[in-house]
Amino acid sequence: MPSWFMPQASTSAVEIDNLILMITVIVGVWFVAAELVFFWLIWKFRARDGVRAQYVAGEAKSEKKWVSYPHYAVLVFDILILIFALRVWNNIKISAPPGEERVRIIAQQWAWTFQHAGPDNILDTADDIRTVEDMYVQVNRTYHFELHSKDVVHSFSVPAFRLKQDAVPGRAINGWFTATQTGTFDVQCAEICGIGHGLMPAHLHVRTAAEHQAWMAEVAGTGAAPAEAADMGTGEVLAHADTARVQMGAMQ
Amino acid sequence: MSSSKPIATTRSVMNLPTGRLALWWVIASEIVIFGGLLGSYIMFRLSHDAWAEQAAITSTLAGATNTFILLTSSLSAVLAHQAAERGDGPRAAKMLRLTVLGGLGFLIVKSIEWTGEIQHGYTITSNLFWSFYYTAAGLHGLHVIAGMICMLIVARAAARNQELQRVEIVGLYWHFVDVVWIFLFPLLYIAK
Amino acid sequence: MSAHAIAHEAHGHHEHADPGFFRKYLWSTDHKVIGMQYLFTGMFMAIIGGFTVYVFRMQLAFPGESVPGYGYVNATAYNSLITMHGSIMVFWVAMPVLIASFGNFLIPLMLGCDDMAFPKLNRLSYQIFLLSALVVLSTFFVPGGAFGGAWTSYPPLSASAAYNATPWGAPMWLIAVILEFVAFLLGGINFVTTAMNSRAPGMKMFDVPIVVWMIVLASLVFMGSVGPLVAGAIMLLFDQLIGTGFFNPNTGGDPILWQHLFWFFGHPEVYVVLLPAVGIVAEVMTVFSRKKLFAYRTVVYTALATSVISFFVWAHHQFIAGIDPRMAGIFTVTTLIISVPIAEMMFVYIATMYGGSIRLATPMLWALAFIAEFLIGGVTGIFLGASGADVYFHDTYFVLAHFHYTFFPIAFIGTFAGLTYWFPKMFGRHMNETLGKIHFWGTVVAFNAIFIPLFLAGAGGDHRRIFDYSAFPELASLQPLRQIATIALLVLIAFQPVFLFNFFYSMFRGKRATANPWHANTLEWAAPSPPPHGNFPEMPVVYRGPYEYSVEGREDDYWPQHVPPDDVTVDGPVEAPVAAGGH
Ligand code: HEA
Ligand code: HEA
Ligand code: CUA
């Protein structure tokens, strides 16, 4: 269902969407069955003059089987869901494929800084490329990222990739992704991080190898982009928010 | 508000006095509170070896003295209970007041100890070990004070031979406060 | 219960002089009055919680426009509003109404005693609760405004005013929450003790009505889970006020520790509010189907199983919070397992209707709606419990719609079922059926129209706690869904005055109710409507379980718990069936 709204722009996206589809089918069938029985009973046993209710304790085996058999079946379906869910989980969060590219993502109130490894593909060297609010990756390459936060908990979320990972101050959290479509995708901050939480977007630009190389050459020529994200104070963010609102208002 | 107790209070379907039953639940909920605090402390302690040096600074002597005082005061709480069983309210009251004295001794030692430590610059914000040290011991200290207040109230009624069943309950609570200390002492003072 | 005790009870009745308004309503130790105090406080808080929703949902549907009755909503205000909405609805509406109000009103009545075991403790519990409500409400007016770090209050954001910009709001919110916990600990101890020790003679463990079981279990789950969070809250308060660093990574502290402490409580907490609601539904469904509860013991066992398992699932809220991913796998397993007892419980309820004679009076409509709606909330929990899928759904409106499909049925649908059902007992009068049905349909239809669009918005990537989505071009197409939800909310709100009018009008003007208007079995209906101080003119003795409806061979289709079997005569001192202690 997410694919109704959102491109499937990474390898994980397909896997997660399939899992969601499978769960939808299983619990959907159960849900519909339960509701059908439910409404049917209400209809069938509506009060009628002269018809008395029956005395059914539900303790006898012959009666109880009506709930215990479905109940065992739920257990079986739970196990089915579990197997698929854990497989997807394992592929996405536990066993990462070898990384071909490296990038460091730093969150802070309320901006994203991206430290791309640059041509030498090693972080913390002179050719690293730092950008703020724009991340540049190459399509069909496996990226390993390292997620940091400078202040509070944030969450790095790329819906089109079905990728989400909290950034926790004091920890470096590793993850990976492989983009499968070119384009520009939204990055959200998905964990409340204070006043500017709603204003903490970034853009993920996925490009072909050639375009990506060209971009690297270009920024390498200009020297690394700004070293630090501008620290926005509370007042500035509020001003920012108000501007956004005024603009929205003006559009309507 | 009626003067006599509701019937609900006097029933005892479980064959346990209602007051004691309630006290067990109080203690159960307190155990989870202290459990949460000490559990967090232990988790940290395991990953911060450096805390051993901090723990070495604490005064094992003061801690041991306090352990001794508290254990002794539990004894007088037991004696108070025995007296109450025999229906000897005034003696129960005396024993309870003795227990309160023990609590007071505990607090005095504690304040001398803390004054020294604070003067040496070890305050609650010095580092995480001291934060835990003061928080856990402080929370326990509050329980000591609460226990003392309850005992004084119970003792006043007991002296007049009223509500003697409360002597046992307040004594049980005091034992609990004692046991918490038995956990705190090794964790904060000894585990170096 | 010895014969001596019964003799004692027989003359244990005290006379009452008229105690005056203050003593009677404000300083009372009567469990019914305290129950009403909780109810009215909870209702008032529900209106505040509802107002905050109205304001921030208007902002979401029409960003940047002035909200009638409030004004412009900026980012700071938005965060405060949602935080207060979440905390108020959970801690100051669902908890007091479902547990404290119904618990206080029903437990002594249903157990056949005259009050709680500790009436003064009960009063203290309400007073602390009231204080906590006042503290949390006052944070709207302090410098910096109300806390805006979400009801989960994750540090470091919540730990330092430098990050959250609410130097007063954050600690006061925390203090209010701690006070609320203390109030419910005291109340819970009272409930559990009363249910264990003060049952009417003859009432065995499995003669206790389900709703009492559920409230007592809920109190126990609360007691067992809240302790670590109380400790954590003290630690967080110290971080905020005196600068300790328990949750501050720069001093060696760990922000994730709070998340564990919070969710170790937070997950069981959802079952703490769920259980009383399903208890209410059990009472209503049996009465209005004229049916014995299908497999009474199974319901108790599933509730017990749910309670126990609920302590082992908390990290499903933290799958992607930076915990060890292998640990997340374990919590996926436990989370899916918890669906098994809850599924069984739902099946049992559905089966209860089999062979019944179902009358769709207002309380029954609410009870049935509870089951129908809760199923949606329940099955969507499976999507979230499956860790692989939660990577996408975490912190989207899908989660939000999931838990509103559980919370709303619990806090409102369940409450309305209980209120309309026990109203005659509470106030000695009937509510109006027509108004009740209008309110029912208006509320239930509008409720679905709010949250089905939000499920879709969540699946489409809308994430939570965003005051203005204009920064995210991918989400622009979801604006119509947000607007539908808001408009449906306005409709829902428009139907609430119907309830409030019906409630307060019927309190004074409704048709007079007899002692047992629904022909129900449980003991509260043996007392006059409304019950006087002391509840029962004659303390009842229990002879059978609570759900003996439509017993074959009897003329009446109900058989109250306190009515002696046909072969027992009631004059002379009643020799109660011996209730062995400890069962
Ligand atoms: C009373 C409220 C309530 C209830 C009852 C539940 C019930 C469940 N919840 Fe929910 N939940 C919340 C309130 C509640 N939850 C809240 C408030 C949050 C978010 C907090 C926040 O972040 O602010 C949340 C969030 C939440 C998450 C975290 C999401 C995230 O943030 O990423 C998860 C993940 O596992 C989850 C799972 C479940 C499950 C598995 C159940 C199960 O108990 C449901 C079991 C019931 C059924 C399954 C239905 C009946 C069964 C059938 C009809 C048979 C068919 C079923 C199968 C074949 C499986 N919930
Ligand atoms: C019991 C819990 C509960 C209840 C009932 C509700 C009810 C509602 N909630 Fe809420 N909500 C939460 C708990 C609850 N919520 C929590 C925990 C959060 C998370 C906060 C966070 O992120 O920190 C949240 C967040 C939340 C958000 C997300 C904000 C965001 O992340 O940006 C939204 C958005 O639409 C929302 C909407 C609604 C709506 C439309 C209702 C409507 O259903 C409300 C309708 C109710 C009324 C209009 C009141 C009517 C009053 C009466 C009729 C008086 C009589 C009352 C009694 C008898 C009791 N809620
Ligand atoms: Cu950063 Cu939310």
Ligand SMILES: [Cu+2]
């Ligand atoms: Cu949960």
